[in-house]
Amino acid sequence: MGLPSAQEVAAKWAARAGSASQDYVDGAQRTDKDPTALAIAAIPRMRSEIIAAIDSGRVAAGLRRIGKQGWLEAIQTKGAANYATGVSQAEGKVASAFGPLLAYIGGGLARVSSMPANTDAERKARMNFWFDYMRGYQKPG
Numbered sequence: 001m002g003l004p005s006a007q008e009v010a011a012k013w014a015a016r017a018g019s020a021s022q023d024y025v026d027g028a029q030r031t032d033k034d035p036t037a038l039a040i041a042a043i044p045r046m047r048s049e050i051i052a053a054i055d056s057g058r059v060a061a062g063l064r065r066i067g068k069q070g071w072l073e074a075i076q077t078k079g080a081a082n083y084a085t086g087v088s089q090a091e092g093k094v095a096s097a098f099g100p101l102l103a104y105i106g107g108g109l110a111r112v113s114s115m116p117a118n119t120d121a122e123r124k125a126r127m128n129f130w131f132d133y134m135r136g137y138q139k140p141g
Helices: 006-018 021-030 035-041 043-056 058-113 120-135
Strands: none
Touching: 035 043, 043 058, 058 120
């Protein structure tokens, strides 16, 4: 009995793995572990492994192996679709984030518009106020 070709193995894998997406979701919902807590607990090891990979040159070697052309190909083959999906799925989050920011901006605009702007010094004071005001924005939560 001969071995299958790499293309046959890849095709079989893609067909079977692609149809198992609901199994993936079901398995995630059945777990009694908190993956976020596990990830947080693994940060010290992750940090040391990342530093070791950087120091050994593996990170640079991997980047060189892909290169700009590989990066562009990945953007064209999957990046654009992933980007569009992410944008579509994030619309509600973006709206939630912009609500408080726009309210904050509105409060600052009311104040800056009442400041005089006749001289260079007054205009500079307005600009500095706006810079300081926007720098003071704190994301809710």
